[in-house]
Amino acid sequence: MIAQPYLLFLGDAPDPLAAKVAQGIKDWNPAVAAGQLRLPGCKADMKLTDMTIDEAVAAGVKTLVIGVANRGGLISDTWKAVLKEALEKGMDIASGLHNLLRDEPELVAAAKAHGRELHDVRIPTVKYPIASGVKRKGKRCLAVGTDCSVGKMYTALAMEKEMAKRSIPCTFRATGQTGILITGGGVPLDAVIADFMAGSIEWLTPDAADDHWDLIEGQGSLFHASYSGVTLALIHGGQPDALVVCHEPTREHMRGLPDYQVPSIGAVSDLALTMAKMVNAGAKVVGISINTAAMSDEEAADYLKAVEAEYGLPTCDPFRTGVGPIVDAMMA
Amino acid sequence: MIAQPYLLFLGDAPDPLAAKVAQGIKDWNPAVAAGQLRLPGCKADMKLTDMTIDEAVAAGVKTLVIGVANRGGLISDTWKAVLKEALEKGMDIASGLHNLLRDEPELVAAAKAHGRELHDVRIPTVKYPIASGVKRKGKRCLAVGTDCSVGKMYTALAMEKEMAKRSIPCTFRATGQTGILITGGGVPLDAVIADFMAGSIEWLTPDAADDHWDLIEGQGSLFHASYSGVTLALIHGGQPDALVVCHEPTREHMRGLPDYQVPSIGAVSDLALTMAKMVNAGAKVVGISINTAAMSDEEAADYLKAVEAEYGLPTCDPFRTGVGPIVDAMMA
Numbered sequence: 055m056i057a058q059p060y061l062l063f064l065g066d067a068p069d070p071l072a073a074k075v076a077q078g079i080k081d082w083n084p085a086v087a088a089g090q091l092r093l094p095g096c097k098a099d100m101k102l103t104d105m106t107i108d109e110a111v112a113a114g115v116k117t118l119v120i121g122v123a124n125r126g127g128l129i130s131d132t133w134k135a136v137l138k139e140a141l142e143k144g145m146d147i148a149s150g151l152h153n154l155l156r157d158e159p160e161l162v163a164a165a166k167a168h169g170r171e172l173h174d175v176r177i178p179t180v181k182y183p184i185a186s187g188v189k190r191k192g193k194r195c196l197a198v199g200t201d202c203s204v205g206k207m208y209t210a211l212a213m214e215k216e217m218a219k220r221s222i223p224c225t226f227r228a229t230g231q232t233g234i235l236i237t238g239g240g241v242p243l244d245a246v247i248a249d250f251m252a253g254s255i256e257w258l259t260p261d262a263a264d265d266h267w268d269l270i271e272g273q274g275s276l277f278h279a280s281y282s283g284v285t286l287a288l289i290h291g292g293q294p295d296a297l298v299v300c301h302e303p304t305r306e307h308m309r310g311l312p313d314y315q316v317p318s319i320g321a322v323s324d325l326a327l328t329m330a331k332m333v334n335a336g337a338k339v340v341g342i343s344i345n346t347a348a349m350s351d352e353e354a355a356d357y358l359k360a361v362e363a364e365y366g367l368p369t370c371d372p373f374r375t376g377v378g379p380i381v382d383a384m385m386a
Numbered sequence: 387m388i389a390q391p392y393l394l395f396l397g398d399a400p401d402p403l404a405a406k407v408a409q410g411i412k413d414w415n416p417a418v419a420a421g422q423l424r425l426p427g428c429k430a431d432m433k434l435t436d437m438t439i440d441e442a443v444a445a446g447v448k449t450l451v452i453g454v455a456n457r458g459g460l461i462s463d464t465w466k467a468v469l470k471e472a473l474e475k476g477m478d479i480a481s482g483l484h485n486l487l488r489d490e491p492e493l494v495a496a497a498k499a500h501g502r503e504l505h506d507v508r509i510p511t512v513k514y515p516i517a518s519g520v521k522r523k524g525k526r527c528l529a530v531g532t533d534c535s536v537g538k539m540y541t542a543l544a545m546e547k548e549m550a551k552r553s554i555p556c557t558f559r560a561t562g563q564t565g566i567l568i569t570g571g572g573v574p575l576d577a578v579i580a581d582f583m584a585g586s587i588e589w590l591t592p593d594a595a596d597d598h599w600d601l602i603e604g605q606g607s608l609f610h611a612s613y614s615g616v617t618l619a620l621i622h623g624g625q626p627d628a629l630v631v632c633h634e635p636t637r638e639h640m641r642g643l644p645d646y647q648v649p650s651i652g653a654v655s656d657l658a659l660t661m662a663k664m665v666n667a668g669a670k671v672v673g674i675s676i677n678t679a680a681m682s683d684e685e686a687a688d689y690l691k692a693v694e695a696e697y698g699l700p701t702c703d704p705f706r707t708g709v710g711p712i713v714d715a716m717m718a
Contacts, residue, residue, distance in 0.1 A: 244581040245579055247576075247577055252612055279519030279623075281581065283615035286614050286618045313519060314664075325660070
């Protein structure tokens with residue numbers, strides 16, 4: 055687990071979108087974000103207290119989290135100076151960058167000299183077991199998608215927020231870099247060795263109280279030629295009681311696969327349920343989550359209504375409408 | 387690729403079963419097996435010429451292949467003496483053991499000193515791409531199973547043999563350790579990083595002549611809670627034109643999963659076809675391959691006949707009856 059609270063490092067973000075990770079932490083786990091550190095020219099702003107490293111240390115910050123994508127795939131000297139200062143003054147560093155902190159000799163040396171941790175959350179640090187398939191206690195909900203990047207993490211986080219508000223015991227379970235940085239822990243599933251994928255999800259969602267829900271972040275799609283195996287491992291490792299199908303209606307083809315049509319919500323729902331029932335006979339699809347960001351208010355409302363009518367399942371946009379009806383259906 | 391021909395190292399095999407890898411090479415690629423090396427007490431015999439390291443060198447052997455499982459998960463000092471001699475005298479070593487050659491400092495030093503290669507075929511050495519899903523030229527057949535270890539490798543190898551006999555251009559594509567040692571190359575799929583699984587199979591089965599068949603070794607089962615993701619990556623990366631369903635009829639539960647029933651041949655056939663059609667609309671199930679080793683001749687004949695009648699597909703035991711009718715159906 056990554057020590058909290060965090061200082062969100064926004065670097066010299068060229069635009070707000072580059073600071074997607076920081077935005078995720080700010081939106082979904084604001085309590086851990088003690089402040090932000092921006093370099094000259096930074097175009098992102100989380101509306102947190104701006105802090106120097108010294109101020110962050112004084113405020114009790116434990117970890118500097120790199121909340122921004124780096125330009126050109128390099129950790130620049132400007133960044134390195136700040137990161138080294140953070141290590142020297144007693145903070146750990148956490149990063150989801152493709153360029154690993156551990157591949158930077160200066161940072162490795164500084165971390166070692168000062169007894170600090172470098173968390174590269176893209177790389178698994180746990181020796182996961184082979185999945186046993188044994189039924190576990192507690193309940194699990196998994197977000198499955200028609201495609202990659204259709205809102206599976208957002209949906210699971212929105213459900214956690216809604217359920218917490220209702221005092222239903224629940225835990226968001228991160229399976230990707232951003233989710234791991236938001237919560238402080240999880241499984242970077244796309245980097246797990248094939249044989250241990252399902253086992254890593256069993257490890258992530260262990261036995262729990264009968265009324266506790268794990269809300270598992272989905273990855274990929276059963277229909278995505280590049281990543282479908284990852285998705286199936288999530289279903290079989292997660293043993294979900296409840297599935298929520300996530301969809302983005304304006305996409306013209308599968309992400310990264312120009313020759314592939316996005317499947318229908320119904321096709322994904324049927325296939326995911328078939329797969330889930332192999333490991334949990336009681337699995338159900340409890341709702342549909344749509345990312346309507348590209349639609350007007352009216353288009354979005356019409357679309358949600360039409361999908362709800364077609365499938366007879368509560369259909370929400372977690373951002374526009376909230377996921378209350380999906381949680382209602384899941385708890386019913 | 388592993389340099390050929392091979393000297394098959396049988397070590398001090400406690401019984402013939404321990405030399406399964408050597409047996410696979412002897413059965414399926416005898417031309418590469420120049421001889422065998424047995425230590426005192428060895429209970430396995432491939433009926434190959436017994437050779438010392440010097441004799442093997444004189445016979446032109448390029449690689450000593452460890453064809454036997456090691457006892458207790460240790461590479462013993464007795465073994466090491468032979469392996470070091472092989473390196474010193476100019477041979478590479480190939481191994482599918484869990485204990486890696488590269489983790490043995492003496493072997494690493496000897497290989498380095500003499501410019502030889504240590505092939506740990508359990509570990510990928512290629513940086514595989516993310517799968518593109520782009521349709522490739524040539525034809526592909528994939529063995530899928532109701533469970534693990536039901537005869538998928540054996541079936542694909544038997545088909546290769548049968549097709550070679552008929553002068554049909556074809557290549558067996560190994561996806562597991564034994565298959566890789568038999569052919570000299572392949573993808574150790576169970577050890578590939580999740581994101582690159584399907585891509586590794588695209589890499590393994592590239593564009594080929596229109597009439598060429600890749601015969602892809604299957605892994606796991608879509609119904610196996612521990613390994614299903616690996617199987618789906620094989621289907622989506624392999625883009626099979628033809629599927630052969632493999633089954634072992636006497637198994638009481640899924641391998642390693644006492645709580646899970648083995649699915650029916652029909653269920654596997656339907657689901658594998660659904661998955662294959664996502665990436666290859668023309669995919670077909672062309673036959674059923676049964677491992678009847680645990681049955682009497684009469685039981686086996688009755689069983690094959692009954693399955694063939696139930697599914698209307700050529701049904702063979704690759705060992706007892708050969709796979710001729712499956713190849714007929716595939717080529718029709």
